[in-house]
Structures are given as C-alpha cells and as structure tokens.
C-alpha cells in the first residue's frame with residue numbers, strides 16, 4: 503500500500519459514497535454528493551498545512567488569527583475531476599485552478615493528453631483531482647505534469663481507488679499523499695473499479711446510455 507494513503511473514516515462520507523455507488527442516483531444528486539465529499543477530502547488534505555498568525559480585531563478585542571501560509575491550486579484531471587472542483591472553490595476562495603485533459607485509451611487504459619493549462623505551481627499546495635484511481639496511469643501522469651511545472655507539494659484527492667492504482671502511485675510517487683473516500687476490491691478486465699460506481703464522468707454529466 504501507499505505510505506501516505508488516508509481513507510476517509512466517518513459515517514457521513516460513507517453515506518455520500520453510497521449515494522454515488524447506487525446505480526439509479528440521478529446526475530443532480532450525484533453531483534451534490536460528489537461536491538460534499540470533495541469538501542471532506544480537502545479538509546483532510548489540509549490537516550498538516552502550515553498557517554501564519556496575524557492579529558485580528560473581533561468586536562470585543564484584538565486576538566491572534568490564522569491563515570493558510572501558502573497559495574492553493576486545484577488541478578482537475580478532465581473530465582471527472584471537474585466534479586470535485588465546485589466543492590473546493592466553495593471552500594477555498596483564493597483557489598487557483600488548472601486543468602489537465604486526458605482520455606483513457608480503452609484498449610490499454612493508458613492516458614493520452616489533449617489539454618493542459620496550469621497556473622504557477624511553485625511554493626503552493628497543489629491538489630490533483632482524480633476521482634477514480636483505477637490503474638493509476640492518469641493520476642501518475644498528471645502528478646508528473648504538475649511536478650515538471652514546478653510543484654513540490656502535491657496531494658491527490660480521490661473518491662474511489664482500486665488497489666492497483668494505489669500500488670502504482672506508491673511506485674511512481676510515494677511522496678504524494680492520497681486522500682480517498684474509499685479503496686475498493688479490484689479492477690475488472692475493462693479496468694473499471696469493482697464494486698465502484700461506474701463511469702464517474704458519465705454519471706456526473708448524464709452521458710450514460
């Protein structure tokens with residue numbers, strides 16, 4: 503397993519995860535549950551972030567406040583990563599957002615790049631949003647991309663992982679923490695996660711069937 507893997511461990515997260523798993527959950531409810539999970543994933547990722555103290559005046563007196571010391575960037579792996587973005591932009595007002603566009607070759611499950619747009623990444627907390635960590639090919643590739651662009655502090659936010667994807671990240675990027683809502687049993691022969699939740703992009707955007 504990955505040395506820096508955290509699996510969300512609270513009933514509310516499992517409740518939202520179950521909404522995502524249920525096959526008849528409609529896109530609107532699916533997006534809402536994804537947004538809620540994104541918030542929890544972000545809070546977990548931020549657990550060890552440094553803060554700087556500053557003086558703040560309450561209506562009663564001056565006290566010491568805290569703010570996150572570094573900038574924060576979310577990098578959504580298109581297209582399913584978009585589902586996690588809204589939860590993050592709501593929680594982190596000064597969030598900067600980058601995108602990496604990949605599609606998965608259905609035969610090999612290897613990522614193919616079609617779009618990349620990244621803000622400055624040096625000296626920021628970078629959250630790579632890859633909801634389905636299946637083979638790990640896309641996430642590993644996306645993390646390579648952000649590291650090449652100057653990121654040194656990267657965390658992956660994942661909704662549902664397969665053991666194979668976690669292992670791949672342990673080999674390729676053991677320094678990159680993974681925060682996941684669930685780690686499932688296995689990948690099937692088409693590289694879908696079992697029991698999983700199906701195709702995350704299709705379910706978010708109603709492109710199934």
Ligand code: URA
Nearest residue numbers: 634636694695701702
């Ligand atoms: N991507 C998905 O959307 N679902 C899977 O199960 C695997 C990869």
